[in-house]
Amino acid sequence: MSDLFADDPLPDQSDRPLREDAPLADRLRPRALDEVIGQEHLTGAEGAIGRMVAAGRLSSMILWGPPGTGKTSIARLLAAAVGMRFAAVSAVFSGVADLKKAFAEAEVAAKAGRRTLLFVDEIHRFNRAQQDGFLPFVERGTVTLVGATTENPSFALNAALLSRAQVLILHRLDAGALATLIVRAEELEGPLPLTAEARDALVASADGDGRFLLNQAETLYAAQIPEPLDPAGLGKFLQRRVAVYDKDRDGHYNLISALHKSLRGSDPQAALYYLARMLTAGEEPLYVLRRLVRFASEDVGLADPQALVQCLAAKDAYEFLGSPEGELAIAQACLYLATAPKSNAAYAAQKAAFKTARETGSLMPPANILNAPTKLMKDSGYGKDYAYDPDAEDGFSGANYWPEGMAPAEFYQPFERGFERELKKRLEWWDRKRRERQAAEE
Template sequence: MADLFADELPHDSRADAPRDDAPLADRLRPRVLGEVIGQDHLTGPEGAIGRMVAAGRLSSMILWGPPGTGKTSIARLLADAVGMRFISVSAVFSGVADLKKAFAEADKAAQAGQRTLLFVDEIHRFNRAQQDGFLPFVERGTVTLVGATTENPSFELNAALLSRAQVLILERLDHEALGNLLDRAEELEGPLPLTPEAREALVASADGDGRFLLNQAETLYNAQIPEPLDPAGLGKFLQRRVAVYDKDREGHYNLISALHKSLRGSDPQAALYYLARMLVAGEEPLYVLRRLVRFASEDIGLADPQALVQCLAAKDAYDFLGSPEGELAVVQACLYCATAPKSNAAYKAQKAAWRSAKETGSLMPPQNILNAPTKLMKDIGYGAGYAYDHDAAGGFSGADYWPEQMEPQSYYSPVERGFEREIAKRIDYWNKLRAERGD
């Protein structure tokens, strides 16, 4: 069963049966891996954990997943399943002295032929030097490390530590798994004081967090409600779980990436959903507007020049109105960008031009297009022979503006979409005139 649930045990202590007055989540803690809910891809016979247990040998691992998905329970049950000694530390409450003590205990146990599973909760909270301290003990087998983290290990854990451990990803509990969890609670405590519709609303309110769901259920049991609550009554009695969203963590970058790619894929409905996810979770609207302004240049460009204007106007509107009224302008800009014709021609042209500028160094432009503010500069040829385009036929001279040591380049290639289709026609026309006048 997905737990999530148990409190930190003392060092070298197994998960004994909980007290009768223990929290509901603790009393429903799984006793064997087969009772873990929602992580069959890991704990099942074909899963990485299932295979290791069947072989009787564990590798060091990092359990990565959202809160309330079973990381702590799985670690405890792993030790039981293969007959290992279990030590648990928390990176929030433990320091170097605690780790040294744990390693010393593991060394003594190893000398007596007893293997140790060291569970480190919130392992990402240890700094880089502390993480390096695990390496020699993991390498020589003093401990089998099982770390738990809600943060992306790629960003939060040392590469050296990651190279010595498997990263196993736990999934947020889906609707069915959360429903099964409530079924177990009702088997133990009796029916919840909820209508069927309210029960569904309670499951939805947990947002994939099993521990939160059981804590909510326990609150309902303790309240001794005389009549079943409907969804409206439940909403007044309990609060929804606040969406997990740390502005400087991976969830933030996942959502902005999803918004950007939905916009690029011209899906206004999905783009609006991810925009709502960010703003409802408390993201600063001006941050989202900055990303929309960037998108307007990077992925729309001159296919619809008004996209950039719309985004900047939305920024001004939000500055003027504030929240919540100004957020409608953010929505308008988002929908405009999602439904605009797309082109990354300007983005590609920038990258190509920047690369060319770095490669060619300090080449002088041709003298005919240089200003000549002094007599000396005029005498040595600056500006001589410059063709003033407004005086040329059709307002186009077809002159060569490139440094003499450099062949003309083509950085910008308009696409056949939106306004860039017209730009492409103009460039083709000018290229034709340039070729004719060069003959």
């Protein structure tokens, strides 16, 4: 018997016989921790869970991982492995009254000498005040808390709760783990009506979700297909699983980070892949374009001034054409950025200049570079002895533009790559001319 996967917080039924018409995922639910697939880094002898079970004592923990990776199954099996009472609530269906009842029952069990493992599914859905409600019961040892979440605990759970629980990360199931699930299903139900290539396509369609894979397999069994399906036939028969992607949560930030890093690392193939991942999952194209525009200034800058122009043109093209035609312009801007020379010199210069501006306060610019629209201002020295650069030799006066009492600063330092190589030459030429003028005046 084998796998996983129901994240439904029902009472432990591992000792009860399952009905023949029970869902395939339930019939293949593991009966021991070593039957859980794909999480050996946790459940193995050297893993955090394996060590706790060997010691016979559990600490509170948060199981963080994608859907269909065994969070509920692990929690059930943990309780059985160390002889604890198993209780479960779901943050989707439970409220304060359910929590109070669970804690009261745990206190009664504790007085009888039986410890309780309280499994809280979708724990991130409880608000901050509700999460705080767990703390006294966890601290007193009334319950050992095992929470399950698909969201990043750093953002979804409050710090007080996290400080009392160990976060354990479950991996999405790889192709090998999913293939093992298919083998176990076939041991129970017989061969799937698929060619070898279609089996691979079925595994790929699951996107790391074991429960989804078993549900798809169950659909194939129920259809009683007379001849094995090839990948094309499978695609017509089954819907491919939509990629997990919450636009306001972890998947969103992970993919935009991957896109940004791929662009910065000048890998156009990977950048285009992550761009496609976001757009095909339903990300708002204008959000992606805003990030590309920012990248053009922050990471390419003046090494290729056309990068910003390309991104703004892509924005205009997308707004003009819409989807899907306008998405080609976004891809073009993405490829341009990935293949452009990189420089953060403008970004670093902006941060340094802003910092200095905050530190120096309201220093007055030198009077000679101030306009004098009134006689009073002119009499006060505004604009006096201003050097008009176009009239100067070489079109450069070398005048001082810094406030009195403030030494000239150097914020922008271009690199020797792309167009900035030319800018570096210009700056060096101006510096040399400035020194020559200063020496002549002395």
